[in-house]
Amino acid sequence: MSDSEREPPNGEGGAPAPLDVQPEGYAPSVAARLARYQRAGGIITPFLTALVAFLMGGIVVLSTGHNPITTYKAIFEGSGLNWFFHFGSHQITIPGTDHQVWFWWDTNTNHVAAYNLTQTLITTTPLILTGLAVAFAYRCGLFNIGGQGQYTVGAIVGVFVGSRFVELAHFPHVLLVIVLASLAGAAWAAIAGFLKATVGAHEVITTIMLNWVAYWIGSYLFGRGGPLQNHRDAAVPVSDDIVDKARLPVFWGNSHLQGLHVGLFIAIGMLFVFWFILNRTTTGYEVRAVGFNPEAARYGGISVSRNFVLAMAISGLFAGLAGAIDIMGWQFRLGVLDVQVSNIGFIGIAVALLGRNTAVGVGFSALLFGALFTGTSTRSLDPSVFPPELAGNLALMIQALILLFVGADVLILYLWQARRKVGLGRRAASSAAVEEA
Amino acid sequence: MDEPPVLELRGITKRFPGVLANDHVDFDLRRGEVHALLGENGAGKSTLMSILYGLYSADEGEILMNDEPVEISSPKAAIERGIGMVHQHFMLIPVMTVTENIVLANEPVHAGVLFDEEAAEKRVAEVARTFNFAVDPHARVQNITVGQQQRVEIMKALYRNADILILDEPTAVLTPQEAAELFEILRTLTREGISVIFITHKLNEVLEIADRITVLRRGKRVETIPRAGATEAGLARSMVGREVLLRVEKKAATPGEPLLQVKDLVVRDDRGLDAVRGVTFDVRAGEIVGIAGVDGNGQSELIDALTGLRHAASGSIQVAGEDVTSATARGTLDAGIGHIPEDRQRRGLVLEFNLAENLVLHDYGKEPFSRFGLLNPRSLFGWARKLLQEFDVRGGGPETRGASLSGGNQQKVVLAREINRDPRLLIAGQPTRGLDVGAIEFVHQRLVEQRDEGKAVLLVSLELEEILSLSDRILVLYEGRIVGEFTPSVSEEQLGIAMTGGRVEAA
Numbered sequence: 001m002s003d004s005e006r007e008p009p010n011g012e013g014g015a016p017a018p019l020d021v022q023p024e025g026y027a028p029s030v031a032a033r034l035a036r037y038q039r040a041g042g043i044i045t046p047f048l049t050a051l052v053a054f055l056m057g058g059i060v061v062l063s064t065g066h067n068p069i070t071t072y073k074a075i076f077e078g079s080g081l082n083w084f085f086h087f088g089s090h091q092i093t094i095p096g097t098d099h100q101v102w103f104w105w106d107t108n109t110n111h112v113a114a115y116n117l118t119q120t121l122i123t124t125t126p127l128i129l130t131g132l133a134v135a136f137a138y139r140c141g142l143f144n145i146g147g148q149g150q151y152t153v154g155a156i157v158g159v160f161v162g163s164r165f166v167e168l169a170h171f172p173h174v175l176l177v178i179v180l181a182s183l184a185g186a187a188w189a190a191i192a193g194f195l196k197a198t199v200g201a202h203e204v205i206t207t208i209m210l211n212w213v214a215y216w217i218g219s220y221l222f223g224r225g226g227p228l229q230n231h232r233d234a235a236v237p238v239s240d241d242i243v244d245k246a247r248l249p250v251f252w253g254n255s256h257l258q259g260l261h262v263g264l265f266i267a268i269g270m271l272f273v274f275w276f277i278l279n280r281t282t283t284g285y286e287v288r289a290v291g292f293n294p295e296a297a298r299y300g301g302i303s304v305s306r307n308f309v310l311a312m313a314i315s316g317l318f319a320g321l322a323g324a325i326d327i328m329g330w331q332f333r334l335g336v337l338d339v340q341v342s343n344i345g346f347i348g349i350a351v352a353l354l355g356r357n358t359a360v361g362v363g364f365s366a367l368l369f370g371a372l373f374t375g376t377s378t379r380s381l382d383p384s385v386f387p388p389e390l391a392g393n394l395a396l397m398i399q400a401l402i403l404l405f406v407g408a409d410v411l412i413l414y415l416w417q418a419r420r421k422v423g424l425g426r427r428a429a430s431s432a433a434v435e436e437a
Numbered sequence: 438m439d440e441p442p443v444l445e446l447r448g449i450t451k452r453f454p455g456v457l458a459n460d461h462v463d464f465d466l467r468r469g470e471v472h473a474l475l476g477e478n479g480a481g482k483s484t485l486m487s488i489l490y491g492l493y494s495a496d497e498g499e500i501l502m503n504d505e506p507v508e509i510s511s512p513k514a515a516i517e518r519g520i521g522m523v524h525q526h527f528m529l530i531p532v533m534t535v536t537e538n539i540v541l542a543n544e545p546v547h548a549g550v551l552f553d554e555e556a557a558e559k560r561v562a563e564v565a566r567t568f569n570f571a572v573d574p575h576a577r578v579q580n581i582t583v584g585q586q587q588r589v590e591i592m593k594a595l596y597r598n599a600d601i602l603i604l605d606e607p608t609a610v611l612t613p614q615e616a617a618e619l620f621e622i623l624r625t626l627t628r629e630g631i632s633v634i635f636i637t638h639k640l641n642e643v644l645e646i647a648d649r650i651t652v653l654r655r656g657k658r659v660e661t662i663p664r665a666g667a668t669e670a671g672l673a674r675s676m677v678g679r680e681v682l683l684r685v686e687k688k689a690a691t692p693g694e695p696l697l698q699v700k701d702l703v704v705r706d707d708r709g710l711d712a713v714r715g716v717t718f719d720v721r722a723g724e725i726v727g728i729a730g731v732d733g734n735g736q737s738e739l740i741d742a743l744t745g746l747r748h749a750a751s752g753s754i755q756v757a758g759e760d761v762t763s764a765t766a767r768g769t770l771d772a773g774i775g776h777i778p779e780d781r782q783r784r785g786l787v788l789e790f791n792l793a794e795n796l797v798l799h800d801y802g803k804e805p806f807s808r809f810g811l812l813n814p815r816s817l818f819g820w821a822r823k824l825l826q827e828f829d830v831r832g833g834g835p836e837t838r839g840a841s842l843s844g845g846n847q848q849k850v851v852l853a854r855e856i857n858r859d860p861r862l863l864i865a866g867q868p869t870r871g872l873d874v875g876a877i878e879f880v881h882q883r884l885v886e887q888r889d890e891g892k893a894v895l896l897v898s899l900e901l902e903e904i905l906s907l908s909d910r911i912l913v914l915y916e917g918r919i920v921g922e923f924t925p926s927v928s929e930e931q932l933g934i935a936m937t938g939g940r941v942e943a944a
Contacts, residue, residue, distance in 0.1 A: 282801055295784050301765070303767075
């Protein structure tokens, strides 16, 4: 639970305090009601947002002459989420043993649903992390658009470290890749934080610029004749493969057929780490204080500029980790094309916004986007229902609609506040005065 | 007095979930009088007026106008019946002119649809002449003062033929001069037969302008009395429900060694201009030094520099002998400065934080609140429970968000935090701004307590009364310079002259 999901004990959520206890203590400001609105809407509005986006996507499907209901059903099945609804009597092997125990779901990835689900979860894994990268900065009042660049830098360092240090054992090697790639992502993001803290350069601008720097660095390094191009085929602009020991173990499915790797658990663990840092550490306290009210934070003795750098660095840590996990989990190499077409970092923005920048929200919305992209991929979608070459666009469109609606939600809140500032808020101001009593 | 009241509220009752906001309240308004509605924040004044203005409907009771029962179901209906309301926050459109704002929603038209500017100006001029308003009808609202904007609001109501005017805390946003002008306007209005309901929690205003006074407390009417014979002490007692000390009782100060020494301090404002121009003063242990001055004479910049929130351009600041001239906010906190900021919502509290978090805003990094960078929620909450009880903070517990407390209770939270850090020097910037009498008394007592415990207290306030009743020494700040030092026996007039730059013999 993040702090925004905590409820005060005395029914502050709706009813004023009871008269006999403390009649004059209650005077909700507009800000308080806004916060309440956000919290009350915290669960409902993301659902509504996604629902409306899918509805509008359905209209587009209809306009192409296809049936939206069967199309969505096909996407759902393509994502493998239908797996959860098929019960039966199956066997599952306890990891590390030969023991078989009874299980109600069919885990055999030779079957389509289970296989699709593993693919969805493989996509969900980095989305969780890039979502956290955006969310963490957001909680410090910063808009990190640079998840993509940080992800790329993490992947570059990941593939470099993973394809070298061959003498290292399995676990130390994996750990080394993770640590160095995360630190690289952190350093990359910290540049934007540092520029903001020292010369006031806006992080939206600087992170976008850093995205392009990472893009071209990657393109150069692995391009033809580039210093990190592979040693086997000079015609292919791809890196060397990482060594087998640097791969993440696959725990579900066939490791030769892109099985589900343990990076998923790392990502889920990071959801908890995210929550823990924000709510249980002094660093998180500072980050949130700066995010809510930098002026009050400064008054409290907190260095705002230091927190800008720190929050960006932690953000970049998540994104860099995402890059490393993709390399170690299923990509094993990085090509110019990978660097140039990847948009995992950008989808992270949608993930964070839809998830309201909370740990739980990011987890679920990463799953939603992971399922959406897998379900609409040419590999998973039933071509007899909806042409997969259109489906990819449908996914992008739904993503854009979700962003638009989430953005509109923020916009409405912003206008509400702005209206009050100019003194035009007849309703807002008068009802605030009214509620004072 | 035989004439029936123009307006009468009988037995008005309004319930909100868990709250009885108005409990059988009676209220009547006579032609041409100013009837003050007095009560603490949350006493039910605003609810009552919202019922009258059609924003809420009463659960019980009736409204009569000229002895006829009426139903007011919307603000539109209220306006049609001649009731006008001036809210605390103005409802004007900044980019439009005074005239345009006044006629808005009631524009005179010609040819059915076209705005008849000439007619509008004529009628606005008429209203202005009748009631003696001095406002330029062509000025854009964004370019006129707050006092003038308020006049535009009043004219808007009069333009719509209001003969009953509700003013919701009208002086809260005004300077003393503007308030005096407002009272002059109200006298003109009442002479012309307009009746005014004046909502406030300021006692001196009530005694100055009201003909009759109704006091509300916890949703109930306590009394309705004529101004003649009413006293501040009596009204305060009715409002709060107990004896209130309007002037703080305190012993003579016993100043010790200087805890704050400021020498030739120069501080620049945000535009880079000198706001504080070489001030030198001491604050000793066990005394309250008050800094008086008209707003904008360098008070905020002085406080910011003392608390490390703004760099001093030159000069020096010492706290108990330790130089903190170029210290950060953290440095001044560690040197033993406690700071009650001028703006508790912008600076004193993180409104989205809960009270437990707000109460450790300076000390979250220290044991027992955290260890090795990990917060200890249990100690945070335990500390909050203790402080909230000690400082009688109402309206929530440790988990309550700062934003959902009333202003008085927010200030208590700030006070609790600052005082419990056991500072050597307490800097209080306008510590009672916007608070009602009960809360003011509480804050004042705590400040005197701190003095008596041997702390140095620096009080910066725009309220002369506050300065006079609390301070052991008074410094007057004018255009960034200290232009006089006085003892508290100085008269308000003398202080006033010094505050506006006039020369006075030190008393």
